[in-house]
Amino acid sequence: MTRTACERWVTLSDRAATGETLTHDERAFQRAHERECPDCAAEARIWVALGQAREDPTVLDEAAAWAPRTPSFASKLRRGRTLAVIAVLTAATLAAAVPAGLRRLERPARVASVASAPPTTLRSASARVEFDAASATPRSAAQSVAPEAAKPAALEATTRRVAADTSGEMNVLSAEELLTRARSLRAAGRAVEAAQAYRHLIMTWPRSSEARVGLISLGELELSELSEPAAALHDFSAYLKVRGSLDPEARYGRIRALARLGRQAEELSEARAFVRDYPSSPQASDLRTRLSL
Amino acid sequence: MDAQPNGHLELAALAASGNPVARQALVERVGPRVRVIAVAILGNRAEAEDAIQATWVEILTSISSYRGENLTGWADRIAARTAMRHARQRRLRATRMAPELDLEILPAGASVASFPGHDIPRPLLDYLADLAEPRRVVLVLRHVLDYSVAEISELTEVPINTVRDRLLHARAQMRRAIRRDLAMARVYGGRDR
Numbered sequence: 001m002t003r004t005a006c007e008r009w010v011t012l013s014d015r016a017a018t019g020e021t022l023t024h025d026e027r028a029f030q031r032a033h034e035r036e037c038p039d040c041a042a043e044a045r046i047w048v049a050l051g052q053a054r055e056d057p058t059v060l061d062e063a064a065a066w067a068p069r070t071p072s073f074a075s076k077l078r079r080g081r082t083l084a085v086i087a088v089l090t091a092a093t094l095a096a097a098v099p100a101g102l103r104r105l106e107r108p109a110r111v112a113s114v115a116s117a118p119p120t121t122l123r124s125a126s127a128r129v130e131f132d133a134a135s136a137t138p139r140s141a142a143q144s145v146a147p148e149a150a151k152p153a154a155l156e157a158t159t160r161r162v163a164a165d166t167s168g169e170m171n172v173l174s175a176e177e178l179l180t181r182a183r184s185l186r187a188a189g190r191a192v193e194a195a196q197a198y199r200h201l202i203m204t205w206p207r208s209s210e211a212r213v214g215l216i217s218l219g220e221l222e223l224s225e226l227s228e229p230a231a232a233l234h235d236f237s238a239y240l241k242v243r244g245s246l247d248p249e250a251r252y253g254r255i256r257a258l259a260r261l262g263r264q265a266e267e268l269s270e271a272r273a274f275v276r277d278y279p280s281s282p283q284a285s286d287l288r289t290r291l292s293l
Numbered sequence: 294m295d296a297q298p299n300g301h302l303e304l305a306a307l308a309a310s311g312n313p314v315a316r317q318a319l320v321e322r323v324g325p326r327v328r329v330i331a332v333a334i335l336g337n338r339a340e341a342e343d344a345i346q347a348t349w350v351e352i353l354t355s356i357s358s359y360r361g362e363n364l365t366g367w368a369d370r371i372a373a374r375t376a377m378r379h380a381r382q383r384r385l386r387a388t389r390m391a392p393e394l395d396l397e398i399l400p401a402g403a404s405v406a407s408f409p410g411h412d413i414p415r416p417l418l419d420y421l422a423d424l425a426e427p428r429r430v431v432l433v434l435r436h437v438l439d440y441s442v443a444e445i446s447e448l449t450e451v452p453i454n455t456v457r458d459r460l461l462h463a464r465a466q467m468r469r470a471i472r473r474d475l476a477m478a479r480v481y482g483g484r485d486r
Binding site for chain 2 (some may be wrong): 046224289290
């Protein structure tokens with residue numbers, strides 16, 4: 001790439017931003033240049049990410065919405081903000097891994113037969129291991145309304161499905177790509193598939209900042225589109241284990257999930273706390289009206 | 294008109310009559326956008342809270358005059374106007390405190406976050422916060438809300454050429470910051486590893 005090429009890319013990008021229509025050749029040049037130049041590609045992602053913020057406010061808070069996946073940036077991402085995510089997701093996974101581990105002890109042969117299947121790629125292998133540990137995360141536990149005796153069968157089915165997935169397209173996607181995919185599916189109204197993509201993101205890349213954003217988006221989806229308040233409650237709670245800038249959204253989501261679950265005492269208690277902490281928010285106005293606080 | 298705007302009209306009428314379910318539905322439908330518009334235009338979550346509250350007052354006050362156009366677009370405009378009003382008030386306060394500063398040129402946000410090597414890569418909100426208010430407003434209206442330059446000119450009551458100029462300057466400033474951060478990340482990332 002040359003300085004001149006970058007300058008041309010910038011000029012074209014600015015022209016498009018001010019409303020000019022670029023020719024086919026100019027757009028082709030831009031796309032080709034973005035494949036060559038990481039700086040211009042990152043800038044292009046910034047403008048796209050700003051547009052995504054219209055539908056998903058979490059984009060504004062996440063460097064991962066635009067940051068390139070170069071080794072240096074990835075290391076910064078890993079070391080920085082995502083430490084908080086690691087804490088919450090590790091805690092959630094550990095909380096679930098204990099009963100999952102106990103079940104595995106009861107059925108060692110079955111799980112081992114899935115987990116020891118030869119990996120097709122390094123990434124798919126790691127995805128399988130991580131998923132195996134997370135396959136009984138609190139969200140699936142929260143979702144489950146089946147009696148205890150039904151859980152081993154459900155676990156086995158889930159493990160089989162995900163083991164099959166590991167050779168599929170989703171497993172060769174990065175966290176960023178999975179998040180983009182989930183958002184696109186959601187924007188297209190394909191709620192069930194979007195939720196699958198979010199869950200896959202959270203379980204495949206549990207240490208990514210995209211997974212943290214995904215918790216809120218997944219919770220909203222489960223609450224509004226999928227009628228899965230228990231799962232939504234879990235996802236909002238997982239987010240709240242670290243203090244983030246989306247705390248109000250997560251807490252408001254929890255209150256609505258508790259309402260759908262008929263847990264009125266907890267709903268009222270959390271609503272009172274919310275109104276106390278965010279008195280001027282629109283959600284507080286709504287809670288005051290709805291719950292006569 | 295298609296079914297969607299009619300549904301919006303019904304929702305608006307119910308919300309205007311004080312129906313709590315309709316108000317809740319209204320909050321859920323346009324709430325996230327109201328929030329993102331206020332935060333992006335003001336570049337600061339804490340200051341955005343006042344603008345968000347004012348936007349809701351405005352929306353609920355004027356919902357009875359809603360005539361069935363696109364509901365989110367209607368709410369977007371109220372949110373943008375309210376956030377811009379708050380931004381102007383903040384700028385006036387800042388001007389009174391430091392009249393010698395040219396806020397069109399200087400970054401509005403604190404620049405601690407842009408210190409070389411600090412917290413790279415940065416969230417988008419950080420880059421927005423570093424822009425001067427008039428530039429940030431134009432950039433947000435163009436890239437977040439996808440308004441045309443002409444629409445921004447109408448909304449902000451600023452000549453088209455000025456809008457275009459502010460947009461290009463805002464993009465150039467963000468571009469410089471992004472590229473500087475990318476360069477820093479390459480240096481620091483390489484050294485740390």
